[in-house]
Amino acid sequence: MKHLTLLIAFLMTIGSQVNAFDPADLQRLMDTKKCSRCSLTDTNLYRADLEGANMAGANMEGANMAGANLAGAYLRGANLVGTHLSGSNLEGALIYVVLIYVVLIYVVLS
DSSP, X not given: OHHXXXXXXXXXXXXXXXXXXXXXHHHHHHHHXXXXXXXXXXXXXXXXXXXXXXXXXXXXXXXXXXXXXXTTOBOTTOBOTTOBOTTOBOTTOBOOSOOOSOBOSSOBOO
16 A cells, blocks of 8 residues: 555656656746747746747647737647637747637637
């Protein structure tokens, strides 16, 4: 029984680390507007200026990107499940993703 408890605790730790947001990735995104395949789960990017940013393959599940400027951003393969994009500018953004549970109210998509 002791081994089972340790195994469960270990697996829970691994699972939380895989989905954890990485502060270094957020800093890299804000400094360079390049963050492909980075972890931005549940981050607050409210009204962030990410025009032309490369976030291909990034994990942004549950991120708050309301009011963000994502014009011309490259989001191919990004995980946007549960992302809040209300009021965001996605004009000219390249989005090749499945949008599941994504809030898209007053979003510019032209």
